[in-house]
Amino acid sequence: MTVLSRPGLDLRNRLPVHLPIGMVAVIVAIGMVRVLTQHWRQGAVLIGGALLVAALFRAVVPDDRVGLLAVRSRAIDVLCYLAFATLMIVVAWTITPPKLT
DSSP, X not given: OOSTTOTTOOHHHHXXXXXXXXXXXXXXXXXXXXXXXXXXXXXXXXXXXXXXXXXXXXXXXXXXXXXXXXXXXXXXXXXXHHHHHHHHHHHHHHOOOOOOO
């Protein structure tokens, strides 16, 4: 019998501790590649999206499985991630390129 099919083993025990921070880091890395290739607006929105994903993970994943995304209490972490994500996405969308005329 494999680990995944054992009775009494729920999703909490199957979720690797490093999966949430790893997924957030991959999204941030993709965003940084976009920034470095002169697409800063798309990169900033991707990084803001990574913060939204971090907020979602922090809200739904138990404390013992959230890994490095847990800094403070759950409520404070979710609020901070959401605030920074919103700020980053709004700033990226509202900055307009300068007119050269």
